[in-house]
Amino acid sequence: MSEDTAADGDAATSEKLVELAKRRGYFFQSSGAYGGVGGFYTFGPQGASLKGNLEDAWRDRFAVAEGNMEIDAPTIMHEPVFEASGHLDGFDDMLIECPECGTSSRADHLVEDNTEYEDAESLPIPEVEEVIAEYELSCPECGAGLAGVAVEDFNLMFATNIGPGDAQPGYLRPETAQGIFVEFPRLKEYARNQLPFGVTQIGRAYRNEISPRRSIIRTREFTQAELEYFIDPETDDPDLESVADVEVSLYPASEQNAADGDEIETTIGDAVEEGIISSPWVAYFLGVAKPWYEAVGVDMDRFRFRQHLSGERAHYASDCWDAESEIDGNWIEMAGFAYRGDYDLSKHEEYSDDRFTIFKQYDEPKTVERATVDPDMSYLGPEFGGDAQAVVSELEDLAARDRSAFEGDSVEIDLEGETHEIPVEKTGFAVEEQTEAGEHITPHVVEPSFGVDRLVYTVLHHAYREDEVDGEERTYLDLEPEVAPTFVGVFPLQSDDELEAQANDIVADLRAEGLSVTYDDSGNIGRRYRRQDEVGTPFCVTVDYETIEEREAQRASDSASGDEPRADETTVTVRERDTTNQKRLPVDDLAETLAAIREGDLEFESL
């Protein structure tokens, strides 16, 4: 057995991996029969299983173990949701294409760079076109004039129509998060109106990328696993102690900006203490994520947390860290941990008719003096007609804002630019003592957001191994048993009815135990081992003639003694993928033993 050579960091690993993925059924481009379409991939039998296992592992850790609830929202939502979330306006770019050299530029950037306009992105397109013509702006590449060239809006959301016609536009969600935020008013009920609570969702999201790249790393349809954790920013603290000792490799903004900056090896506890990670909540989830990534098979020597630079942070995030893995010398983003504040809930509160707050009861009710109005509608109605209700609103606002306005005989209010005088006696103005049991607060959101496809890719890439067995080259995937698509292969040593029958019995036993099993009787035994190595199956069971002989001896002795049949003591060989070591194990409790190994309760070496 030669030593493993971890696949080195050149592009060749990715090339070999993509080829293996296609050939063995991990993933491949969709709709190949029709020429394919960019940015869409199908997970094959192995890939779908691996992806599902990773999602299960995520669910176990981030939903079940944390006591959070999982939902499953639609992938299409109608326009108002994205008006509120900011995706409709903020998720598009103005592109202008040079007629001479073909270079596409951001029209808003051109305007900002060459005129005194500052927020060109907020200008309507015709106006941007006018500005470009007026200032005779030119192509930054070749200098050709751009006056009169059309500016195009490119929104990264996929648009569709809900129902017939185009009366109700809808969009495929660009992130799963909005599906959680819009349901907050109901979800908070399920949490019995108590903070903190978390809601998870695993599902597809869609972005009409200009240029999908690097196989499943950047696609137009992808799977996210997101947790939105709602907290009271004043009183809720994470259980930092439970992750304080987790060792992490951090790449903070300060190091990225420094000429000789480097990753910092530290612990979550120290990083918080030293202020490297400013949000304890973000720190907590980094501390949860790191051991989880390690458990599903990400190489910790090729893993780090990188802080977003101030310029790359989304508008809603006060601090953001990415989990990154190294692939062929490049760091790719696998997850983002953002402190989103109250941005999303406030926006939906503003745009919708519902309440995106939590009522927080005081320890002791508070008594406050409050100025109120109780207008005399029999006066306001005839006086103001249809505007009466607006007058009431004005009075209410005014009372809350400036009670001294009600000190005279009459009070002045503005209504659509006109000033009206209203006798104070008709307003029902009063200063009352009121008892308040609590207040409505808008929770803050901490968002760990995982890209499942990129995790699948990373796990495969980091598991890719080439070594030599008995002078023969071998390729195998060193996948964790918990996530491997197939857990065990079962083979008859060679073509033989008896061996095959026994092997089939074992397959049935193992499947009954809930293990993912494959049966293979084609080709010599070595070939079959290599097939399973290449898809990352951790164990193989082989039935040989010893198995049959032991079984026959067993039967003979049982019938000779006249006793009840004893436990079957026949054995089979079990081979481990990484070492190719073999052990003979009893058939009788094979299912139990393998299941224990899969659960991590047993080690193959200790058998």
Place this chain on the structure above:
RNA sequence: GCGCGGAUGGUCUAGUGGUAGGACCUGAGCCUUCCAAGCUCAUGGCCCGGGUUCAAAUCCCGGUCCGCGCACCA
């Protein structure tokens, strides 16, 4: 969206203006008492659409897709 380079069985690839070979894989059989062995047989292919030509997988144009660079990544 632009530029450069690609596209031949499931995979990897050779190839020429006269419609294609190889290797691996896969399947059947033989052999075989544990690591891609050997033998026989079999399945399966020139990305799509135009053009030039007697004839195009090959040359030209357009498209699609892939890789890389630019741009983009709320």
